[in-house]
Every structure is written in structure tokens, then in C-alpha cells.
Amino acid sequence: MPDEHSKEKRITIKDIARLSGYSKTAVSFAFNDPSRISAKACATILQVAQEVGYYPNPLARNFSLQSHQSIGFLLPQDINYSFRNPYIMEVLLGIGAVCQKNGNTLTLIPPLHESVVEAVRCAAVDGLITQGMGTEMEVFDLLLKRKLPFVTIDGVPSTQIPSVNVNDEQAAYDIMRLVLAAGHRRIAIGGLLEVIEEDSASQSIQRTRLAGYVKALQEYGLNLSSPTIIMHTCACTIEEGRHLASILLNAKQRPTCVVTMSDIVAIGAILAFKEHHIAVPDDISVVGFDNIPESAYHRPSLTTVDQPGEEKGRQAAQLLFSLISKKEIVERHIQIPYRIIERESLKNIS
Amino acid sequence: MPDEHSKEKRITIKDIARLSGYSKTAVSFAFNDPSRISAKACATILQVAQEVGYYPNPLARNFSLQSHQSIGFLLPQDINYSFRNPYIMEVLLGIGAVCQKNGNTLTLIPPLHESVVEAVRCAAVDGLITQGMGTEMEVFDLLLKRKLPFVTIDGVPSTQIPSVNVNDEQAAYDIMRLVLAAGHRRIAIGGLLEVIEEDSASQSIQRTRLAGYVKALQEYGLNLSSPTIIMHTCACTIEEGRHLASILLNAKQRPTCVVTMSDIVAIGAILAFKEHHIAVPDDISVVGFDNIPESAYHRPSLTTVDQPGEEKGRQAAQLLFSLISKKEIVERHIQIPYRIIERESLKNIS
DNA sequence: CCGGTTTAGAAAACCAGTTTACCATGACCA
């Protein structure tokens, strides 16, 4: 007898029905709607359940109710990528707070077998939130086909897809104007810039921001092809920020300011500059995007765009729960205010 | 007609069976074990499924398989508490990486109706990981009753419960010795110290660490009742760290060193000291525990105990998956090495 | 050409709840 409990079966609602002398229905009501049965019956059933340690099986219950009591957060890449970014943690915190309030859990959905689509197919959630996804039509099509409600954060606006964003183009415009007004003309831009190829099928928030940068540059007679504008693709990690900086250090003509699309990249860049004894902002200015908490404490503190991640998460989750419960939706496209935060990392050189 | 699709029912395996001319069984095999049916049948079925956009319902599938394809992370308190602590994020990252590798999702389980027990009852997961929970017997009893595999991180060791820890007592001893060797005798200790009341029913990791502190203190002829030792209860948040500092500022005899049980608390304290123009470490030393990434970047950098959160998460998750799959368990109590990290925040005053 | 094995597929059981539809019983009332 290798396992003395091998015969032991899980206790089910049937057992409680048998033990208490009532029906399955009665047991179900005892747990879910006591008013449907007499107080005596309810007490008896709960008593029996208590004694044998029974509680309705969550899996069966969810199946029967056709609900998971959980919403998902789709990780577009490897978990390392998202979790190392404090901005995303802020977003997650906001989402989590709403989940908690609504008695739901929050399911983090990493790519399955390296595939986001596969993960979405199998996602056991009542709805989900994406962050930073461009127009990955395969994913969205699948979600629509599965009739799974979803909300995008930092996705591409102006579609039928419910979204939460700041006005990214305007924010990008504002910060680039600030940079230009500070006298910078040799400017490096770091972001996921493969989108630059004018392939309109691959929209993304980075491109939206780029449009804002361009608008500002044009007011100063510059554009992305100007010889003093350096563009470099760079994912949102601290390492990529370091890498970006090292590239720029070796550039023939070093830029006077690095405009990044993420604070974490900006901080990575600053760390690398420091290691090479390039002073920020005296030798080179750096600006970010997001305003993560660290940006205020960091030395030098970071000039950046404040977008409230927690608030975005909260709003997205609230919208998602509205969609799930088919409540009347007031507004499917939520825009959160942003603020330009001027701090130490941008120096006026004019 | 308010909803033109109101009649529309979800497509099920039955529909595909009917449309393809095969049985439910065949359809199931087509998706899960194509070798059980002919290539032709499989192709036909998948073709039909593709056309109508069918994919097995995850909820029903999980129910049938009696598996959630997900493990849980139990948030012992409000989500704000955990998510604001980078150490816990490190742990989560480690857990998440293993989930991703195993094709599972990671479910964050906040308290349900303010109750952790209730949350555990309803948790739709195959197993779960707790962090920083003391001997909350109600929760553990419930888990055992539900036969839900689980692993504790930073829990109380020396029980039958699978656990992942560093040697907390030894680590606490080591860092306190370092503090004492640096000449400090007026020492404040910040942690969840309600456990000090000798109520052995309420064990916790904080108490384990306290034992290590006491051991070191005794070697210098001190103990927790010595007039120069100040104890103050303090949860693991940056605000509590600030609060701790403000308390100490008003103490009759200010300590020369603050020993905290968490870097986040240490950083909070340093921020508050700074605001009151108390220099760290010149006016007062501070040491932490965890060695979160910020501790290295912070000014002053933090003397602390390095415990690899990500590694702990990874090990715990691996252990949990072993438990779930009933694999032979090599070791149910994993101890991870720690290191004392000497940096700027502790000053030698002897 | 016969008996045994393999293969392809189908029927039915199973997972563990919730919910609908219905049936007693007794009270109340005309």
C-alpha cells in the first residue's frame, strides 16, 4: 500500500446531500441562496459540510457559472521584460486594486509555447487587459472570436477596441518642444522604431509618440531625416537603455540630448553614461516617459512625461468589469491627463 | 431587436462534430491527440474548426481535466502592500518565469471580502505559493483540507510545510554583528514585532530574525530589554519606514543605527531622515534586509542582507510544480544562500 | 480462409456544480 489514502475520493455536493438527507439542490442553495430553503435545512447542511470540510469545488463552480472570477493581464513578451519595468508594475497595481474590490483574482498570462496567440486561446479568464500591444491583429481577432471582453492600455487608439491612454502624440510633442526650447538640436530618439518603416499595418503607441516628436521637430525646421537626428530602436528595459547609450557614445557626432520613450530606458542610459564618465545633464541631457517613482529619487532626477500608471490600470480594469457585466458603457475610450515634469536631467544649452 | 446576435450560441465541440460528420470523441482527439484518428479525419475536423473559429472552451477543458493550468500567489494583505515592495516583485518574477516555462499562468490572489481564508477557499488554481505568512493555521488547514499543494516563501520553517527560505536567523545574526562590530550600541529594530509577545502560536519570519539579532546582541552583553535597544513595529512599506524614522527622531535618546527587516523600510527611513536633515550614515546608520536592486543605486547605498528574491521564487515554483505533478520530491525545505552586503549606509563609529 | 491483432471511430460515462421546472403541503380565503 504505497499510498494509504489512494481510495480517498474528493467530497462532493452529492456526499453532503446524502449525509445531510437533503438534495443536491438544497445543498447548493445552502451555500448560494439560503433564502430558498428553510433555516433548519440550511443549518443542517452547513453543519454537515463543516464537519467533513466540504466547500464547493471552485473549478466545477466556475464551469457551471460560466465565469472564472478572474481577469487576465496579457504579457506581450517574456515575463522578465514586463516585470522589470516599474511603470508596468504601477499599471498592474491599479488593475489589482480593482480586482480585489470586485472579488476577482488577477491572472498574469505569459506567452504560451512562446506564442501570445496561443496564450490567449487558452486563457481561462472572463476578460483581459493588454498593455503596450500594437495592432497585433491576430490577437485581437481571436479575442473578438472568443467574445472575450478586453481593454488595451497604451495600445493604438482610434479603433473600436476599448482603450485607456494618455494623449501620447500631444505628450510626445510637448516634451520634444521642451527639449528643443532648451536649445537642443542634436537629438537621439530611442524607442521601438521598426515601426518607422511606413508599414501602416503595424501601428503602435511608439509610432503615435513619434508623430508628436515629428510635429515638434518640424516647428524647428527639423525632421527624422535631418542629419542631427539619430534614431535607434530600443525595447523598454534598463539593459536596452544602457545599450542605447553605448551606441550613442560611439556615434560620430554625439547628440546633446537623448529622448527616450520610457523612464526605465532613460535610467539605463544615464547609468551607462555615468560609467563612461559622461555627466548627465552637463555633457548630455536625457528625458524619459512615464514618470516612474524612481525618476524623482534618481540622481539626476529625470525630466519626463508623467502618466499615472496606477490610474490607467484602475480605469482599464473598471472599464473591463463594465464590459464583462454588460453594464451600460459610458465611454470606451478613456483618456487620462498627463503632465510634463521638468527636473534635472534636461539642461538648457541655448 | 436590441442585440442582433442574441440568438447566437457559442460554438461547442458538438457543433464541430456535427459539421464535420465525426463524433465528439474524434474532435477531441483532433485537438489533443491526433495520432488516435486518421490524418484525413484530423484534417477535416481542424479545417471545419478553423472555418467557424472554434477552439475548445478553456473553462470546460480545465474542468474536464481537473486542472487550472495556473498556480496562485497569495497576497497576504492588500495588494498595495505587496506590489510596492520590489523584493516581492523579484519573487514574483522568479515564480512567473517558471510558470511561463511550464505553460501555466500565474494567478494573483488578493484577499476576498477582506479575508485571506475566503480567498483560499475560492482560489481556482492547481497549487499556490505564499510569501511572508506566519503560522496562519486557518489558511494552512484549509489548504491541507482542499489537498491543494502549496509552498511557503519566507514562512516559518521547521514544519511539514514545504518551504523556501534563507537561513534567516543566521543572516539576522550576521548583520547585527556587523552593526555591533561597527561600534553601535544604541540600536533601533524595526519589524513586525507584535510577535515579540511570547505567543508561540503566532510564529513568523520576523521572529526568526529577531532571534538572530538577540543572539548577536547577547554576545555584546545586550538584549531586547536593554535601555539602549529600541524596538518598533513596522510593516514592510516605504511609508512605514518614514514613520519609523519620525518616531526615532522624537526618541529621547536617538539610536546610532536603525536595523530594519526590509530594504524598503530602510529606504523609507533614509528618505525621512534626509527630509529632517539627518545625514545617513554620518548622523545615523541604517541597515536593511533583502538587497533589492534600488539598494545599490540609492544614495547612500544600503548595507543589507542579500537574499535572491528571484531565485527564491523560482525554486518555490519548481517545488510547487513537482508537488502538483506528484513527482518524487528531493527536498521539501529549500535553503538559499544569503550574503551580507556592506555598503555606505552603515558607518563605523568605534 | 481463418483467427488474432490493430486501427478508427463512436457511445457513454464522467468531471461537480447551478438552475429550471415542477411537485407536494398547508394556509388562507371566499
Added chain:
DNA sequence: TGGTCATGGTAAACTGGTTTTCTAAACCGG
């Protein structure tokens, strides 16, 4: 005394898959 209604409870249907068991046909060697 018969009709209506409220109460308390039950049987059966339903959620949508997977898996076991079984059968018919194909295959195969002697």
C-alpha cells in the same frame, strides 16, 4: 369545500469538454 398562493424541497437538465469502453472493419500471418 374548493381554489389560490406561498413555502420548501426535489428531479432533471445543463455547462463543454475528456476519457474509458466498446465495436466494426481492416490487416496480417500461416
